Amino acid sequence: MAILKHRIKRVVTVLINPEFGTMTDFDKLLATAHAKGLKIMMDVVVNHSSNQNEWFKQSASSRDNPHADDYIWRDPVDGHAPNNWGAFFGGSAWEYVANRQQYYLHSFAVEQPDLNWENPKLRRAIYDMMNFWVNKGVDGFRLDVINLISKPISFADGPQLAGEPYAPIGPMIANGPRLNEFLQEMNDQVFAGHHLITVGETPEATVADAKQFAGLQRHELNMVFEFEHMGLDGNAAPELGKWNDQPVQLVDLKRSLTKWQNGLHGTAWNSLYWNNHDQPRIVSRFGDERPxxxxxxxxxxxxxxxxxxxxxxxxxxxxxxxxxxxxxxxxDYRDLESLNAYHHFVETEHRVAATTMLSYLAHISRDNARTPMQWDSSLNAGFTVGTPWLAVNPNYAKINARAAQTTPGSIFSYYQRLIQLRHRLPIITTGDYQLRLPDDPAVYAYTRHRGDQTLLVICNFTAETQTRQFTALPTNAKLLISNYEDDHGNTLRAYEAKVYQY
Structure with missing residues (x-):
């Protein structure tokens, strides 16, 4: 492995976009958070940059400038793009630049050219940038699509879905040949010797992949964000991908989460999430948003x-x-992925009716997670006195942070109780996991074991009353937490959740 032991001289300038404030503002944020016992993780994107980045502007200007190899450039093949890869956000993954008479790779938007991790000078500059933030005192990194940084050397064509003009790029570039080398190098050059938390966003990653990226003895990352459970409600037509408006099947969700719980136990560490900026709201997706x-x-x-x-x-x-x-x-939408999908499937390919596609967007678009945070019931939910980028969800008058903090039994107070239990009970951290009722389409139940202690978690995923008997539950079992005020034993009311300790 070619670890960068010697610095390659290059000036790295780190700035705050003036739209978001100044470096002084950031220093104040960091100091205030630390004074309150909070930690700050940086979201770092090192697979690609903006095409407005000075590195890219220089790289695109000619083939013989200092930044010429900072991005992935390839010559045309028979007068067209180097291969048939399609970008995540639609269209070809290649864009032609006349100054170089070459194409550059962009896995996502045209405005997001991929960085060339085969270039050691580029890697050194990235590590310098990350070390700038470490020296500032940040406490960790979330690494955007980090398992896409190592591209295959051949850049061969990929398999296309029926009727689609391009091959999906994800399977072609995920978990590339030098990925583990690059992650270990990053660990050596940035993470080692610091108390940092590191989590990698890893589309297409399997349990086996995660054991490498986040293995306890691998010296790469602490954990990864896997995508498997987030893709279970995709369309039955493969060419439509994620675009769908149908609910997930609970048996599939159980199978996926169980695989990751058991697969990483004792060897790596799971990230647990329902929501992020790329996923719709979980209460609308897997739950029931009716009042x-x-x-x-x-x-x-x-x-x-x-x-x-x-x-x-x-x-x-x-x-x-x-x-x-x-x-x-x-x-109403601003998300490029959503807009491009609508134009492609409705206007170009005529595969989906406009009303159907709008239903898909309302269910699964990333913009569902990007509406302004609902702080209170004032103008624009207290988010801004200006005009927000996205419209505020109209239900903000009732669903907001101020109301949650002053309402007994709120969802917010329930999250507080859950977090307190995680701090108090080591079994949640170290206990093993066993799925119960694996084929039950309505109830998700599992146990956690540690020594002579057991937790039984029971969740009704439906609005209907369910009856389930758990014969191994002892008479002295203690109801640890529930989303109802009383316990009806084997009867599970609508969306009831309860945890027994024994």
Whole structure:
């Protein structure tokens, strides 16, 4: 492995975008957070940059400048793109630049050219940038699509789906040949010797992959964000990918989470999440946002997640039970992935009716997670006095942080109780996991064991009353937490969640 032991001279300038403040503002944020016992993780994107980055501007200007090899450039093949890869956000993954008479690779948007990790000078500059933030005192990194940084050497064509003009790029570039080498190098050059938390976003990663990236003795990352359970409600037509409006099947969800719980136990560490900036609101997706059920189902989903082994991640508004936005017009959306998908499937390919595609967007678009945070019931939910980038969800008058903090039994207070239990009970951190009722389409139940202690977690995923008997449950079992005020034993009410300790 070619570890960078010697510095390659290069000036790395780190700035704060003026739209978001100044470096002085960041220093104040960091100092204030640390004074309150909080830690700050940076979200770092090192697979690609903006095409407005000075590195790219110089790289695109000619083939013989100092930044010429900072990005992935290839010559045309028979007068067209180097291969048939399609970008994640639609269209070809290659863009032609006349100055170089070459194409550059962009796995995502045209404005996001991929960095060339085969270039040791480029890697050194990235590590210098990351060390700048480490020296500032940040406490960790979330590494965006980190398992895409090592590209295959051949750049061969990929398999295309029926009727689609391009091959999906994900399987072609994920978990590339030098990925582990690069992660170990990053660990050596940036993470080693510091008390940092590191989590990698890893699309296409399997349990076996995660054991490498986040193996306890691998010296790469602490944990990864896997995507498997987030893809279970994709369309039955493969060419439509994620675009769908149908619910996930609970048996599939159980199978996926169980595989990761058992697969990483004792060898690596799980990240636990329902929501992030790329996923719709979980109470709308896996729960029930109807007023009669929203709070119960949000608490049920929180219960299921927080008693698993791993580190839970709570996305802004999840602890309030924020819902999807339910936009009804294409003009309401800003997400490039959503807009491109609509234009492709509705206007270009004519595969999906406009009303159907809008239903898909309302269910699964990333913009559902990106509406302004709902702080209170004032103008724009207290998020801004200006005009927000996305419209505020109209339900903010009732669903907001101020209301949650002043309402007994709120979803917010329930999350607080769950977090307190995780701090108090070592069994949640170290206990093993066993799925119960694997083929039950309505109830998710599992146990956690540590020594002579057991936790039984029971979650009803439906609005209907269910009856289940757990014969191994001793008479002295203690009800540890529930989203109902009383216990009806074998009867599970709508979206009921309860945890027994014995």
């Amino acid at each position: 009669a059920y929203r709070q119960r189902s949000a608490k049920m989903l929180a219960t299921l997640l927080h008693f698993l082994q791993g580190t839970p991640y709570v996305y802004q508004g999840e602890e309030l039970g924020m819902t999807n936005a339910h936009f009804t017009a294409l003009d």
